Amino acid sequence: MNTKPASVRSKLDFYRLARDEGVHLENCPVREVIANIGGKWNSLLMLALAEQPYRFGALRRLVPDISQRMLTQTLRDLQRDGYVHRAVFPTKPPSVEYSLTELGRSMFDPLQALVKWAEQHHDAVRAARARFDRDES
Amino acid sequence: MNTKPASVRSKLDFYRLARDEGVHLENCPVREVIANIGGKWNSLLMLALAEQPYRFGALRRLVPDISQRMLTQTLRDLQRDGYVHRAVFPTKPPSVEYSLTELGRSMFDPLQALVKWAEQHHDAVRAARARFDRDES
DNA sequence: GATAGCTGGTCTAGAAAAGAGACCAGCGCT
DNA sequence: AGCGCTGGTCTCTTTTCTAGACCAGCTATC
Numbered sequence: 001m002n003t004k005p006a007s008v009r010s011k012l013d014f015y016r017l018a019r020d021e022g023v024h025l026e027n028c029p030v031r032e033v034i035a036n037i038g039g040k041w042n043s044l045l046m047l048a049l050a051e052q053p054y055r056f057g058a059l060r061r062l063v064p065d066i067s068q069r070m071l072t073q074t075l076r077d078l079q080r081d082g083y084v085h086r087a088v089f090p091t092k093p094p095s096v097e098y099s100l101t102e103l104g105r106s107m108f109d110p111l112q113a114l115v116k117w118a119e120q121h122h123d124a125v126r127a128a129r130a131r132f133d134r135d136e137s
Numbered sequence: 138m139n140t141k142p143a144s145v146r147s148k149l150d151f152y153r154l155a156r157d158e159g160v161h162l163e164n165c166p167v168r169e170v171i172a173n174i175g176g177k178w179n180s181l182l183m184l185a186l187a188e189q190p191y192r193f194g195a196l197r198r199l200v201p202d203i204s205q206r207m208l209t210q211t212l213r214d215l216q217r218d219g220y221v222h223r224a225v226f227p228t229k230p231p232s233v234e235y236s237l238t239e240l241g242r243s244m245f246d247p248l249q250a251l252v253k254w255a256e257q258h259h260d261a262v263r264a265a266r267a268r269f270d271r272d273e274s
Numbered sequence: 275g276a277t278a279g280c281t282g283g284t285c286t287a288g289a290a291a292a293g294a295g296a297c298c299a300g301c302g303c304t
Numbered sequence: 305a306g307c308g309c310t311g312g313t314c315t316c317t318t319t320t321c322t323a324g325a326c327c328a329g330c331t332a333t334c
Contacts, residue, residue, distance in 0.1 A: 031181065033255035033262055038175035040321085044168065056282050067322050072283065082265025092330055093281030103261055110254045113247040118170035124240055125170055128219025177292080193311050204293050209312065229301055230310035 036081050041066055041074045043111060046100070049084060050108045053099035083107060173218050178203055178211045180248060183237070186221060187245045190236035220244060 036042060041063070048054060048062055060071055075098055078084040083104035087097045100108065173179060178200070185191060185199055197208055212235055215221040220241035224234045237245065255262075 030252055030255040030259065033259050034180050034252065035177065036262075037251065037255075038177065038180060040172065040175065043171050043175060057280080060282095067324090068283075069285090069323090070321065073321095080266055080269040081262045082269075088282095091281085093328090096282060103258065103265070107251075107254050107258065110247065110250040113250050114174065114244075115167055115171070117244055117247045118167040118174075121240065121244065122167065122170050125173075125218050128240065129217055132217040132219075194309080197311095202293095204295085205312075206294090206314090207292065210292090225311095228310085230299090233311060 033081075036077060037107075037111065039074060039077070041070055042078060043115075045071075045074055045078060046083065046104065046108060046111060047115065049098055049100050050105070050112070053097050056096050056098070059098065078104070170218075173214060174244075174248065176211060176214070178207055179215060180252075182208075182211055182215060183220065183241065183245060183248060184252065186235055186237050187242070187249070190234050193233050193235070196235065215241075 037046075044063060045059065048059060054062065056071070056075075059075075060066065060068060063071070066074075075084060075086070079086050079098075082101055085099050085101050087099070089095045089097065174183075181200060181203075182196065185196060191199065193208070193212075196212075197203065197205060200208070203211075212221060212223070216223050216235075219238055222236050222238050222241075224236070226232045226234065
């Protein structure tokens, strides 16, 4: 470790190569998609709804630390992007059931891969976190 | 569509089944991990660093719409969780290079699957979004 | 027949997070 | 001398999130 990277050669290069990374990650459509997946509650709700359809109140009990407002909003975002279907039933009081669409299910597969990774490595992450917090103090 | 779900049978059931979802998604270690992946910039920086190591300023130019403050913070979060290694080189001025760790690379694989999904389906998402925005107005 | 509880929400106020931009020290190039 | 580059930090403003009250219409209970 601590070997100087080959890209940094002279002091001249040092200033020069800064300008030449032409990759444009901004304006990328992937970002819009990831942004929505990446919200605080979105992936969690996807996980829940992948298991089975749920009604609003059931979701609220399932994820107790979500505020009602954020649940409404996150569900609407998910619905807006076509991941989730919202069905209103004329019971009394009317009930609303949320379920994954085909698109939602298809994006759940890669999401689940990530979740699986998280399950397998969360102890490594926790260890790294503990080490970092210890060393910086 | 609009068929009443089998789970809602009588008005009595209606009130009863609400209590019986015993799944506990809160306190889940997966959530900590996902939370960090899910940050606004985290996945984007992971993507960039997976391509090659970058120095601070290079990352800033690569992702122009990130504020310097958030770049610092996101990199520190990523480093804290063990995804990213921060190496300081005694050049003048000193340069700092960020690179993925082994752990970071291993989590990049499932992340990339998600990105690939996003690339393939972003037009469907955009279409759904447009439809939603039209219908609600 | 009042009371409390359920339904799926909205509204408001306060807290937390993110963004914009100035500022820092030490050096190189012109 | 003056500007630019290095990787940051500090402060201020704006956006986002949360907690909690509130709503209408119905039901089961007392």
